Amino acid sequence: MITTIEKLQNYIGQTVTLQGWTDNKRSSKGLFFIILRDGTGRCQCVVDENLVSAEVFENAKKLTQETSLTLTGTVKADERQVGGIEIQVSDLNIVSIAIDYPITKKEHGIEFLMTNRHLWLRSQRQWAIMRIRNTIIYSIHTYFQNEGFVQMDAPIFTGNASEGTSNLFELEYFDKETKAYLSQSGQLYGEAMAMAMGKIYTFGPTFRAEKSKTRRHLSEFWMMEPEMAFYDIFMNMDCIEAMMKHVCKDVLAKNRAELAILERDVTVLENTVNQGFPRLLYDEAVAIIKGEKDVNGKNSITSLEDDLKSIEARIIAVNAEINDRTEKIKTGVIKKQGEINFNQAKIDGFKQELKDLEEQQRNIPMWIASAKNFEYGNDFGGSDETVITRLFDLPIMVYNWPHAVKAFYLKRDPNDSRFARGVDVLAPEGYGEIVGGGERETDLDLLIEKIHEHGLPMEIFEWYLDLRRFGSVPHAGFGLGLERIVTWVCKLPHVREAIPFPRMYGNLMP
Numbered sequence: 001m002i003t004t005i006e007k008l009q010n011y012i013g014q015t016v017t018l019q020g021w022t023d024n025k026r027s028s029k030g031l032f033f034i035i036l037r038d039g040t041g042r043c044q045c046v047v048d049e050n051l052v053s054a055e056v057f058e059n060a061k062k063l064t065q066e067t068s069l070t071l072t073g074t075v076k077a078d079e080r081q082v083g084g085i086e087i088q089v090s091d092l093n094i095v096s097i098a099i100d101y102p103i104t105k106k107e108h109g110i111e112f113l114m115t116n117r118h119l120w121l122r123s124q125r126q127w128a129i130m131r132i133r134n135t136i137i138y139s140i141h142t143y144f145q146n147e148g149f150v151q152m153d154a155p156i157f158t159g160n161a162s163e164g165t166s167n168l169f170e171l172e173y174f175d176k177e178t179k180a181y182l183s184q185s186g187q188l189y190g191e192a193m194a195m196a197m198g199k200i201y202t203f204g205p206t207f208r209a210e211k212s213k214t215r216r217h218l219s220e221f222w223m224m225e226p227e228m229a230f231y232d233i234f235m236n237m238d239c240i241e242a243m244m245k246h247v248c249k250d251v252l253a254k255n256r257a258e259l260a261i262l263e264r265d266v267t268v269l270e271n272t273v274n275q276g277f278p279r280l281l282y283d284e285a286v287a288i289i290k291g292e293k294d295v296n297g298k299n300s301i302t303s304l305e306d307d308l309k310s311i312e313a314r315i316i317a318v319n320a321e322i323n324d325r326t327e328k329i330k331t332g333v334i335k336k337q338g339e340i341n342f343n344q345a346k347i348d349g350f351k352q353e354l355k356d357l358e359e360q361q362r363n364i365p366m367w368i369a370s371a372k373n374f375e376y377g378n379d380f381g382g383s384d385e386t387v388i389t390r391l392f393d394l395p396i397m398v399y400n401w402p403h404a405v406k407a408f409y410l411k412r413d414p415n416d417s418r419f420a421r422g423v424d425v426l427a428p429e430g431y432g433e434i435v436g437g438g439e440r441e442t443d444l445d446l447l448i449e450k451i452h453e454h455g456l457p458m459e460i461f462e463w464y465l466d467l468r469r470f471g472s473v474p475h476a477g478f479g480l481g482l483e484r485i486v487t488w489v490c491k492l493p494h495v496r497e498a499i500p501f502p503r504m505y506g507n508l509m510p
């Protein structure tokens with residue numbers, strides 16, 4: 001019977017057939033230990049010379065990394081193995097031999113891995129990330145479907161900008177005169193759809209032509225954007241929080257193994273499920289960034305200075321380790337090949353750590369400077385988000401932003417016209433913005449004034465203004481960046497690993 005690795009627990013003691021690829025192979029006298037991967041998981045399969053035909057043993061001998069195969073064997077429970085299972089192989093056939101698979105078990109640089117993204121996706125780490133991404137997508141759908149939202153799709157070709165004109169991908173739409181833009185956000189269409197359906201959400205590809213190489217930016221990403229009629233900013237924040245709790249709860253329930261592969265400390269995800277998200281006014285958030293207000297006894301500036309000191313101490317210690325081990329190998333104090341390999345692997349690990357430490361050593365002084373010099377009234381930049389979210393161990397919501405620095409469609413705060421009713425959700429641990437949203441302006445005159453202020457062509461927004469002319473109601477919504485939340489949930493150093501084939505400034509292949 002053909003089955004998959006994730007279902008093996010149901011077949012203990014039975015004979016099954018698996019189809020997959022060789023992840024790894026070890027040999028010992030008369031034995032091959034194959035780590036088979038089939039997309040659903042990994043498991044150890046043992047080929048014993050005494051228990052199989054000469055032909056099967058010969059096939060096992062030929063297996064190289066990524067050679068595809070089918071095998072048949074008995075399922076045994078073995079606590080020590082991945083997934084608590086081992087297969088005693090009785091038959092094994094090669095489907096296609098892989099020669100010189102480029103991604104080996106040694107450390108590869110990120111450039112190399114990115115060029116081989118089509119193959120890198122097969123690695124255990126990427127597999128774990130994609131499984132979590134899948135859980136998150138499904139969880140977002142179940143949350144909104146259970147809450148009575150209707151999924152509707154916004155167009156990808158659009159005639160107008162919604163998030164400013166500086167980062168539009170422009171193309172010719174059938175003729176040279178007609179310009180179309182790739183969608184920066186489905187929101188404006190979402191507002192129209194909410195007036196028809198009450199509560200809707202869109203989930204689609206989104207494009208931003210930002211010429212910046214940061215760990216947070218993609219030029220093509222997936223955004224989920226709900227829009228709700230008769231919601232104000234506070235109901236919107238309740239909705240964001242409930243959805244994020246639901247998502248983190250699902251990941252914790254379904255992806256423990258994947259989180260373990262990524263060595264993700266799950267405390268922060270548990271906090272997200274169990275605790276209320278701190279809600280900060282822009283003014284409070286600015287005071288925290290500038291170090292004028294502490295969070296749980298922690299000060300933004302002094303905690304960064306302390307971190308810098310401990311990073312510098314660690315750099316000295318790691319360098320000493322590297323030098324010491326290198327010296328011992330060079331001078332022959334360490335002789336046995338096994339010990340040399342062990343120490344070389346340690347040295348490689350320390351060098352990787354050193355790279356990360358040195359990056360932080362360069363970054364922290366810049367973060368300190370930008371936090372100290374933050375000008376009240378500005379939007380937050382990446383480093384401001386890093387500074388404030390390092391102080392928290394669950395997501396925070398920052399709301400009521402100076403209206404001048406946010407999108408034209410946000411509602412002016414009725415109690416204080418300096419502010420707009422926007423809300424950003426910032427993920428903790430230095431991650432920063434994963435959600436942007438807010439209540440929408442319903443005052444037609446204010447909206448027209450804003451469209452002028454942003455230099456946007458009025459005629460293109462006439463349809464949008466109709467939503468205010470015909471039965472306008474208070475409404476709100478938000479956009480969740482899928483790759484941003486995946487990056488944070490998995491605690492990845494860069495957003496590029498959160499999507500199968502990342503599109504970024506300067507990167508289009510594979």
Ligand code: 4AD
Nearest residue numbers: 185187217218221225434435436437478479481484
């Ligand atoms: O904050 P943004 O620009 O908000 C909007 O587009 C609103 N129209 C959403 C709404 O209210 N319906 O983008 C929303 C989210 C960000 O918080 C971030 O998670 C993600 O989209 N995002 C990006 N993700 C990856 N790469 C980029 N270049 C991104 N730009 C935005």
Ligand code: MG
Nearest residue numbers: 424433435436
């Ligand atoms: Mg934003």
